[in-house]
Amino acid sequence: MGDTVNEILSAYQSGHALPGALYRDPEVYETEIRRIVMKSWLYVGHQSQIPNRGDYFLFDVAGESVIIVRNADGGINALLNVCRHRGSRICDQPSGHESRFVCRYHGWTYALDGSLRAAGHMPDAFDRSRLGLRRLHTRVFMGLVFVTFDGDPATFDAIEDDLTEPLRPYGLERTKVAHRQNYPIASNWKLAVENYCECYHCAPAHPEYSVGHGRALPADESASLLEEVMERAPAVGLTRHRLRRSWLASGGLGVDRGFERYPLLRGHRTGSRDGAPVAPLLGSITGYDGGATDLHLGPMSFGLAYCDHVVLYRFTPRALRSTDCEITWLVNESAREGTDYDRENLTWLWDVTTIADKKIIERNQAGVDSRFYVPGPLSTMEDFTRRFVDWYVATMREVASDAAGSHRP
Ligand code: FES
């Protein structure tokens, strides 16, 4: 590490797109996985996916697999899916139920907390107590489960302290997963995040979204509408918080957080085909204030909170040119499918929008793979993307200088 990555980074000019090698160099990819992905708090799923003891699901990122399991005490553990004997994967199914985890290679058996309970034919000196599955730091925040691979992570409190109050009315811990879908994207993860962070492309690419969402307008055109939303918010039980502590403003690696309101347009009350509600109101919300809320939850997860449902976006790098975009739709836990909400209606907008985004992002990757690609200037509607790439380059430069032994103050 070091020289090559440094040389590539030195070509970056703030206010422009990233140099092409940052999307196609394997050494860059390995460095960012080590430095960013392995060090950040990552949203993995919602607690309602594993309601009972022994329920689990797998979280896959950058070649790693983690078992997210409901333990015997009702808490949630995150266990590395790598056997402590000769390293076999233990669970293969994306989700399931086990009273204990048995490695099918030689039968080593682990409890739900990862401790090793049985291993046959081992020498007398064998000490089981030191061979539990590796446990990752885990936090459950309002029903959302976060993990980090880092043994000494930045404190999660920053996210909790800033987002508890504004998120409280949505009652996320009293929601359930109505639908979850993965949209695999054949691109580098940064192109997917860059695309999510700007709405410059919304008007041309997302007519279904743009008709009802003020985010598709330049900020100055939607400012007065936003003020009206903020006036109405308390009357429906929402707060007037607006908060953006992302990227270089986050104060720590991997604790990005944001809660930013914006207006819906043309009388739309939620994100749906015609703007009409698609599920019962969430939490303690009592009506529709004509706004939507953009969420930022750690560096690679985002969300959109409407008054009747929440859409969570989880980007995970799988390989240099392969990224998962998993979407989770949350509704009030008491809502019944078929009676209180229709799954197709609920998911229509973000399904159609994400299918369009997948195409855009994959076309973007094909273009930046060209020998002749030159990074162009960003627009005023791409400010959040600019801040993401500024942060990315600064973070990667710290790595490069750390590796060279010259630590920044
Ligand atoms: S590798 Fe798991 S029991 Fe041998």
Ligand SMILES: [Fe+2]
């Ligand atoms: Fe988009």
